[in-house]
Amino acid sequence: MDKKFTSNDMPLSDLLNRAHSGALQLPDFQRGWVWDDNHISSLLASVSLSYPIGAVMTLRTGNPEVKFKPRLLEGVARATLDEPEFLLLDGQQRTTSLYLALRSGEAVPTRDARKNSMTRRYFADIRACIDPFKDREEAIRSIPADGLVRNFRGETELDLSTREAQVAAQMFPLDIVLDPTATMRWQQDFLAPDPGERFQTWAAFHEAVIAPFLQYRVPTIELTRETPKEAVCQVFEKVNTGGVSLTVFELLTATYAADNFNLRDDWEKRKAAFGAFSLLDEFPETDFLQVVTLLATRDRRARYVAEHASDDRAPAVSCKRRDVLKLELSDYLRWAEEATPVLSRVVRFLHGERIFTARDLPYASQLVPLTAIMTALGDRAESHGVVQRLRQWFWCGVFGEMYGGSTETRFAYDLQDVVAWIDGGDEPRTVKESQFQADRLMTLRTRNSAAYKGLYAQQMKRGGRDFRTGSTIDLHTYVDDAVDIHHIFPRSWAAQNGISESIANSIVNKTTIDARTNRRIGGASPSRYLARIESSEGTSPEDLDTILRSHDIDPLALRADDFAAFFTARFERLLKQIEEATGKPVNRSADGSDNPFAAAENASKNVTDEIRRVIAAGESKVVEFKSTGRKNLRTGEKDPAMEYAVLKSVAGFMNTHGGTLLVGVADDGAIVGIEEDFPFQGNKRNVDGWDLWLTDMLAASLGKAAATDVSMSYATIDDRTVAKIVVGPAAQPVFATATKGERKPVFLVRINSSTRELLGQEAHDYQRKRWPS
Incomplete structure (x- = not known):
């Protein structure tokens, strides 16, 4: 030797x-x-x-x-x-x-x-x-x-x-x-x-x-x-x-200098091409080299496989340190040129997910595989179906908290798996392995957590509106009004009312609020600061309720200073957001102990109290009653129009700012009960059968992703069953299609206390305002 x-x-x-x-x-x-x-x-x-x-x-x-x-x-x-x-x-x-x-x-x-x-x-x-x-x-x-x-x-x-x-x-x-x-x-x-x-x-x-x-x-x-x-x-x-x-960038700089190529100058020029995006302020040169190395090693592997009958000995796709150090100057020049313009498209993708600055990136490291994947996909990366899959992979990585440790191996898997998935292959490992435990919400308290920042972005993506102005929070609002995460029930109020600090500081009790509104909230109870906002901004209670619903906040619980009811409702809504983003169910405990205010023995009483409170408040922009879901009480027969009316209400709430639909309650608040629908459910003439019918109808008409964003619960009042359907604000436009008949997909919104269809330019203008890109 x-x-x-x-x-x-x-x-x-x-x-x-x-x-x-x-x-x-x-x-x-x-x-x-x-x-x-x-x-x-x-x-x-x-x-x-x-x-x-x-x-x-x-x-x-x-x-x-x-x-x-x-x-x-x-x-x-x-x-x-x-x-x-x-x-x-x-x-x-x-x-x-x-x-x-x-x-x-x-x-x-x-x-x-x-x-x-x-x-x-x-x-x-x-x-x-x-x-x-x-x-x-x-x-x-x-x-x-x-x-x-x-x-x-x-x-x-x-x-x-x-x-x-x-x-x-x-x-x-x-x-x-x-x-x-x-x-x-x-x-x-x-x-x-x-x-x-x-x-x-x-x-x-x-x-x-x-x-x-x-x-x-x-x-x-x-x-x-x-x-x-x-x-x-x-x-x-x-x-x-x-x-x-020492970084690999400095080592490669010295290596390439022997060939009279100044890597640092080249990087500075490339960085200038995307330097206007604050989201990339902290994108380091070493991460860019990992992107380039992933692409170079993927290309090398593909060429080997094409030239050999077996790929058992094909070189690996990798961006580990040793592979970056082996990056030839010719490979760097080729793939750096390909990847550089893609970074601006990566920014557009993340802006669409309401991630605007480097500080708000759940995982800065996830930029590496995302950029490599979008470079490998080329123009296909911007088609609707591909974007949907990229979103699912991205959010599975965030809420599965997959990028917290050593990540180079996952980067290589991501590049190969996601491209293969889009080409018709199996789900990527990052999607398969992603899991979110419901009780994790209780420990998300600071920006140190990727999932915390992810929920922050999801709230804005669903059209969270500024408390003070009512404007949908977009990039300009975010920057101009100093929007940040603040407490909904102030910490001082929580301490005075026996709410533990750990619960009060969890993400469930926080949302996106601009700096001026946060100063106005101060340490006051919600009932007081809501009245203060209405008075100072000239906002009606009904309009403020729609703003609160855009943040998945139950207005009735907030106005009643009912922390437990507020917390329980929002806890469920945040879990629904995660399920919709990842396309995967959240893992929950069997006894309901994930949420400290919704133990199993109190769940039925909580739902009953909430439904009584909603009935007492009456219909509004964010609340609607339906006597039945399927039966026409006038004719006594099953009526598709009744089913479509439920569908319209759910879609309208989604496209506006969310809301609550009670089925089994007449317009005047009288209890009718969903039992009226049971005869039309075949062999399952019970609540389970009714729940299955509604779930299937929503999935068939609105799509499975939208249907997962709906929460349903039931309570017995005056010996009759009332269904409470909580609808979250949608992250993108939702179109409703009648499950039977020739009716085409329609775009529905909530206007005052009714649901209306918007057409043509009117629908286009509404969508641009509601979901600014």
């Missing part, structure tokens, strides 16, 4: 001479020298005491497979060698500091503890250095470049600007300590005033300081030229613990 490294001790003077000549240089991926004045003084003190300062690691150049653009160490002005014999992988900060202070011959450009720029020279206080009771770090003095130490009044306290002044002050300049000739001349000047008296001092100083510098040897590990690039990069990161972790 070839030996990959050697180790020995090198004289400090030889190491610094190598740097001075250019025989030792830095790979271009090394970050700049950053040590401050205190670090330099402490390092010099350690060398003067022969203390270990750690090993340096170098790489012998000459391997054509390991090409990095070199650069001189800081302070090396004119090297005699253009091409280095060695590259310094570890020990840059120490080596550069020693070179600047001891070998460069110039003042050291450094910084103070507050990061203010300064230039310094370093001296050894001879008397302090030979005093065994003095701290050596205090004996190494950092002096301004002009040699003048001034007090706060600007008066000179110490002058070391000339050789004579240095000798008089007995301050030895360390920038000559490795130059025996210069040191000897300084010694002669030092001894001249009184050779007899000063010789002992100089001898002690030479033994204590000068000899340790001249004799100091630096442990050196040399990687041989046979070391592969991946190992070089890995070794560099393992040993470079003193700085920020």
